[in-house]
Amino acid sequence: MGLGEHAGYIIAGYLISFSVAGGGVVWSLAQGRRVQARLCELEARGIRRRSDKKKSGAAVADQEGKA
Amino acid sequence: MALIQLANPTRFLTISGRVLPWLWGATIILVVAGLYYAFPGSPGAATNVGETVRLMYVHVPADWLALLTYGLMAAAAVGTLVWRHPLSDVAQKAAAPIGAAFTFLGLVTGMLWGQPTWGTFWVWEARLVSFLLLFLVYLGLIVVWRTMEDPGRAGRVVSVLTLVGAPLLVIIHYSVDWWNSLHQGAGILSGSTDDAFLTPLFLMLGGYSFLFISLLLTRMRTEILGRRLRTMQLGAAGQEA
Numbered sequence: 001m002g003l004g005e006h007a008g009y010i011i012a013g014y015l016i017s018f019s020v021a022g023g024g025v026v027w028s029l030a031q032g033r034r035v036q037a038r039l040c041e042l043e044a045r046g047i048r049r050r051s052d053k054k055k056s057g058a059a060v061a062d063q064e065g066k067a
Numbered sequence: 068m069a070l071i072q073l074a075n076p077t078r079f080l081t082i083s084g085r086v087l088p089w090l091w092g093a094t095i096i097l098v099v100a101g102l103y104y105a106f107p108g109s110p111g112a113a114t115n116v117g118e119t120v121r122l123m124y125v126h127v128p129a130d131w132l133a134l135l136t137y138g139l140m141a142a143a144a145v146g147t148l149v150w151r152h153p154l155s156d157v158a159q160k161a162a163a164p165i166g167a168a169f170t171f172l173g174l175v176t177g178m179l180w181g182q183p184t185w186g187t188f189w190v191w192e193a194r195l196v197s198f199l200l201l202f203l204v205y206l207g208l209i210v211v212w213r214t215m216e217d218p219g220r221a222g223r224v225v226s227v228l229t230l231v232g233a234p235l236l237v238i239i240h241y242s243v244d245w246w247n248s249l250h251q252g253a254g255i256l257s258g259s260t261d262d263a264f265l266t267p268l269f270l271m272l273g274g275y276s277f278l279f280i281s282l283l284l285t286r287m288r289t290e291i292l293g294r295r296l297r298t299m300q301l302g303a304a305g306q307e308a
Contacts, residue, residue, distance in 0.1 A: 002118070003118050003121070004112065004117055004118035004119075005183075006117070006118060006119050006183040007118070009119060009122065009179045009180070009182060009183050010118065010119060010121050010122055010179075012179055013121075013122045013125055013126070013175075013176045013179045013180070014121075014125060016172070016175055016176070016179075017125040017129065017172050017176060020168055020171065020172055021168070021172075021278060024164070024165065024168050024282060025278075025282065028282055028285045028286050028289065029285065031286075031289050032285055032286075032288060032289040032292070035289050035292045035293050035296055036292060038296055039292055039295065039296050039299070042296070042299050042300070042303065045303075047299050047302065047303045048299070049295055049298055049299055049302070
């Protein structure tokens with residue numbers, strides 16, 4: 001498999017493409033993990049969103065109703 | 068199930084979490100297959116551009132995805148402005164850096180293909196300049212997202228700007244017909260490209276498309292969770308005050 005006299009251009013094109021794509025994937029996944037970790041940290045401190053509080057409140061009321 | 072229920076962010080997180088591993092898997096399979104047909108299983112050199120035809124397999128998919136991403140952002144902009152769809156501005160914000168990256172790759176791989184085939188990396192002609200403009204528009208939209216703190220307001224401003232920039236897609240597409248251009252015309256789907264070169268091209272196009280969808284869903288999930296985080300932080304700050 002010879003790439004001919006312009007091998008440098010071809011290799012550079014593929015290297016840049018896969019570096020940018022790979023960098024984008026790593027960056028996006030790392031950003032997601034960071035946000036997820038921060039959310040877990042807040043939840044561990046007992047901080048909830050209002051809608052989550054309503055849901056857990058409704059669940060407690062439901063359990064009390066059943067009891 | 069109504070479409071609006073599917074667009075619920077919580078439901079979106081559940082569904083996207085289930086499909087993402089499959090999408091990443093499809094991306095890897097298609098890209099590896101595309102690379103196989105681009106190199107060891109290659110149909111060989113093209114008569115007009117020689118071995119550099121291999122650059123077509125990364126250049127053309129990057130160009131198509133750059134345009135497709137902007138098209139999707141324009142559709143999402145309509146969703147934000149007209150229906151205030153809960154996921155529209157999330158999708159726009161998540162898609163902009165991906166579109167910018169594909170546009171950058173289209174420009175760079177085009178320059179690398181231009182030098183051996185045209186004898187120059189860059190010419191100030193319609194297709195190249197309009198594509199450069201698209202890259203600058205993407206960067207501008209990212210800057211607006213980053214400078215405005217309220218995501219709802221930023222979403223509406225970006226939507227208007229996205230729609231203002233949408234005619235650029237038409238200009239890019241027809242630039243090779245409207246003006247004299249070094250760039251080749253839209254010939255890939257019109258039968259002017261040998262079928263042997265279409266296998267690696269479409270495999271890479273498939274790989275790039277799945278990469279785009281996987282990245283988009285991943286970044287949308289991060290954006291939704293980021294907004295929840297912001298709400299919780301504001302709530303916590305309010306309680307402390």
